[in-house]
Amino acid sequence: MIDFSYTIWIPLIPFLIFILLGLAGHKLKPRLSGLIGTSGLALVTVLSYITAWLYFFPGEKVGGAYQKIISSNITWLQLTDKLHIDLGVLLDPISVMMLIVISTVSFMVHIYSLGYMKEEKGFERFFAFLSLFTFSMLGLVVATNIFQMYIFWELVGVSSYILIGFYYEKPSAVRASKKAFIVTRFADLGFLIGILILSFNTKTFDFITLTDPTGPAIAQGSGITFMGLSVMTWSMIFVYMGGVGKSAMFPFHIWLPDAMEGPTPVSALIHAATMVVAGVYLVARMFPIYVFSAPVALEVVAYVGAFSSLFAAVIACTQTDIKRVLAYSTMSQIGYMMFALGVSGYGGHDGLGYMASMFHLFTHAMFKALLFLAAGAIIHAAHSNFMTDMGGLRKYLPITHITFLVACLTIAGIPPFSGFFSKDEILAAAFHHNKFLFAVEYAVAGITAFYMFRLYFNIFWGEETQYHHTPHEAPAVMTIPLIVLAIGAAVSGFIPFNQLVTSDGKVFESEIEWAVAIPSVLIALLGITIAFVLYSKKTSIPDRLAATFKYAYKWSYNKFYIDEIYLFVTKKIIFRYISEPVAWFDRHIVDGTMNSIAFITQVVSFKIRGFQSGQLQKYAFVFISGIVLLAILFIYLR
């Protein structure tokens, strides 16, 4: 038995750094605090890789399956004899994989930020919060029970809120951070309700008990029904609502594009690679329950994921802010992962979708973090977020150009880059499960290739614009993470996920299904070709197309007016017809009652204070009159 008890330090190190930098950061030199944060993360990364090595290679398997190991655990809150909330570290294939993803991306982002955030106000504050985020995210993935997950779930929400609003002097950043927090918090309400229903029915929070396919939790699920669905289904739908909010699925996606107001490294870390996939991770963590006792909820997962991926891909085609294009692309790719979980079964080759989802999560983290970091380098060079202000940058930014191209090829699914493998697995799983959804995702693959290369050609090719300063390549501290992530994005497709991360922990055989893979490569190439024709040189075709499909273009450009619908519902309906009457009631009835009591007391006391005259004989007179009155009263009342 390998001793994994040191893994508690993986989340604890970033936490200690957060405390150190948060309390003493302003006294240290900014550069030193940046180095402290980065070196701490380096340590975490090393520990994570050691853990992954020990877990997957010398680690024991029971019956050919990777075991779930609780390496440390403390009881945090004893509710009843049986029901208690623990804090601990759970190691299983997906949590170990997430450790790798988080620590790698976070480490790269730390290094990158040393260059990107240089000379910024609040440099040490930035690193403190990055550490807080890393701590929360690591705590989330190693959670041993659903309540611990919920705690860290909220912590990542808070750190995301803080980091989106990092430039707190900018009103748009403050608005975006509030929006992100409120939308995700609203969705988390569903998560909490789901947890309560789930734990009420199963009497446990513990993941191992909950997700044991032969365990009592799953057997209990289908007993009670409510409105035609079992309570387990309801609870899983509610839990999924939390995942929808955090992973920016439709209809809770509205916060993600606005979250791009945060610094670019934050977008890369939180809003591309780690936090937004927490929803996928959540569904993957609860997967046996979805499969065995809530298949309807799993259908919901599949349809929401597929719809979100199509929806976001269509919007991404018309946006001009490069970070927003990437944000919608993130939403689309997460939709892919959700969808893959939704079409998966449990165990063996049926669990292909599960494996594909985790695989895509891994590759996506690499290439999307790379895309965002490259976008940061581009924005640094061009001093603008809009692709209309860019063009012909390939001469000035050779390294960024190559790495960006690698990432675009990866996300488009061109072999031998990693995106090809993971996307192929997802499409294969869909092909066996649901032909309609397969067709949708197949189309999305083409659209993805189109919008990514629209972005690529617009930035690096096209007409060269006049820049105020000649754009120059980012310093080495920023380009090295790009190169590392590009290598990761290029080669991580060769990791044999079917032997490592599977739904039941057992190895299964999977091969590339060329019947699915070849058409998907072809449609990606088609998308790239269209983008090449339209955008590689300055032509009038895109404008004419936009004019021809005026309404479709307008709807997509305005993100299908979802933000406006939200504003209409909240401002015009909820605020006006619920909040305003409630506020009126509070201001006039509740406060009014209290104020009038105080007012009456004041008026009366002003009127009667003349009695306190200081005249001894007046007091005596009143006193004696009272006695006489009482005496008369007693005499006559006898």
Add this chain to the structure above:
Amino acid sequence: MNTGIPLSYFLVLAAIMFFVGVYGFLTRRNLITILMSVELILNSVNINFLAFNRFLFPHKLEGLFFSLFVIAVAASEAAVAIAIIINIYRRFTTINVEDVDVMKY
């Protein structure tokens, strides 16, 4: 032990003394006079004590002792009251009770 004076005489005298005292207490403005009015009230009570003791329980002495007790208390009260009055005079240079009215709203 019949002295020939009936009880009602004592009671009427005591009542007159009592109300004279009360009237003086409420109307006089000089603190010394107010103190004298208080003494009148106390002494009217003493007369009542002695009269009732005489007519109801001639062989007992409770009333007598009580009136002695009241006299002693009245004497010490007068001492304290005069000390207070002297202090008031030093502070306000007056012993007119209407001018001593700082203890108000």
